Amino acid sequence: MTTWYEDAFRPGSEIRGKWNGRVYMVERLLGAGSNGVVALVRRGTGRFALKAGHETVDHQSEINSLLAISLTETSFKNFLIDADDMTVGEKEVSFYVMRYIEGMTISDFIHKRGQDWVYVIGTNLLRKLTELHRNGYIFGDLKIENMIVSNYGDVDLIDFGGVTSKGRAIKQLTEVYDRGFWNKGERIAEESYDLFSFAILLLKSLDQRNRFTGLTQTLPQTRDLEQLTAIIRENAVAAHIAPFLHKALNGEFHTSQEAYQYWRSLVSGKKIGPMTLKMPWLKICFAASIFIFGATVYIYW
Numbered sequence: 344m345t346t347w348y349e350d351a352f353r354p355g356s357e358i359r360g361k362w363n364g365r366v367y368m369v370e371r372l373l374g375a376g377s378n379g380v381v382a383l384v385r386r387g388t389g390r391f392a393l394k395a396g397h398e399t400v401d402h403q404s405e406i407n408s409l410l411a412i413s414l415t416e417t418s419f420k421n422f423l424i425d426a427d428d429m430t431v432g433e434k435e436v437s438f439y440v441m442r443y444i445e446g447m448t449i450s451d452f453i454h455k456r457g458q459d460w461v462y463v464i465g466t467n468l469l470r471k472l473t474e475l476h477r478n479g480y481i482f483g484d485l486k487i488e489n490m491i492v493s494n495y496g497d498v499d500l501i502d503f504g505g506v507t508s509k510g511r512a513i514k515q516l517t518e519v520y521d522r523g524f525w526n527k528g529e530r531i532a533e534e535s536y537d538l539f540s541f542a543i544l545l546l547k548s549l550d551q552r553n554r555f556t557g558l559t560q561t562l563p564q565t566r567d568l569e570q571l572t573a574i575i576r577e578n579a580v581a582a583h584i585a586p587f588l589h590k591a592l593n594g595e596f597h598t599s600q601e602a603y604q605y606w607r608s609l610v611s612g613k614k615i616g617p618m619t620l621k622m623p624w625l626k627i628c629f630a631a632s633i634f635i636f637g638a639t640v641y642i643y644w
């Protein structure tokens with residue numbers, strides 16, 4: 344069965360915006376989720392991520408949220424680059440273009456580089472949330488799939504469909520990350536809502552035994568955060584940040600700023616800042632370059 348986007352998003356195809364007239368060349372498909380199709384595109388020398396929406400209302404609401412935060416003086420500034428419609432066969436499809444973020448999921452990152460990186464990634468993610476919260480928004484649907492980790496644990500959030508103004512009802516969520524699912528609070532856009540999801544996200548990425556699988560099938564009355572304490576007990580990193588996790592899961596932080604301070608006090612002794620990391624390969628590269636330089640001098644002198 345062919346899907347509606349297969350032709351339009353074939354590598355090499357051109358996507359022409361109906362109103363703004365910009366033309367994008369498709370490099371490859373990045374993903375197709377429940378809310379849209381995302382492709383890596385090129386325009387001139389720039390590479391961008393282009394998302395076309397299935398559901399016009401949801402897609403428009405995502406663009407509105409993204410536009411609002413793109414206008415703030417934060418690291419999200421200018422994240423949204425273009426918004427337009429394209430014609431696919433007989434259909435008009437809305438799309439928007441955003442910064443392209445190269446990287447991987449937090450799970451893949453820590454699998455490759457080690458679980459200690461959670462201290463750095465957590466710090467960077469909390470900083471992002473603090474920025475959003477300071478500007479009056481809640482991310483809403485914080486989960487492993489909605490963030491990209493790159494380089495030295497840099498974090499970028501993607502998929503802004505859940506971004507909600509503070510005080511409103513949460514509009515998009517994923518069950519295990521939602522405090523309502525665990526009977527731990529209302530589905531209201533508060534800073535503590537994102538902090539709960541933040542704690543689940545970290546636990547889920549440290550969970551080596553897939554304890555989360557099957558949790559969605561449990562009955563609401565039997566759901567208990569105690570089920571997650573096993574992960575904390577068997578994992579050294581989770582155990583180290585346990586006081587933070589307990590506070591976040593129990594709604595004891597009112598603001599992300601407060602959570603950020605507490606987090607910093609817990610992880611600051613870990614010396615996992617990008618500059619102080621134990622990176623033997625850096626030392627090896629440095630030693631190798633000295634050796635090659637010495638050998639070259641010896642041979643040619």
Ligand SMILES: Nc1ncnc2c1ncn2[C@@H]1O[C@H](COP(=O)(O)OP(=O)(O)OP(=O)(O)O)[C@@H](O)[C@H]1O
Pocket residue numbers: 373374375376377378379380381392394441442443444445488489501502503504
């Ligand atoms: N700005 C971006 N830069 C790089 N890759 C991106 C970007 N935005 C999205 N992606 C990729 O495209 C995939 C799908 O994006 P997105 O999560 O926005 O779609 P969705 O339809 O809302 O998905 P879901 O059903 O998970 O909510 C992501 O998993 C990610 O790999």
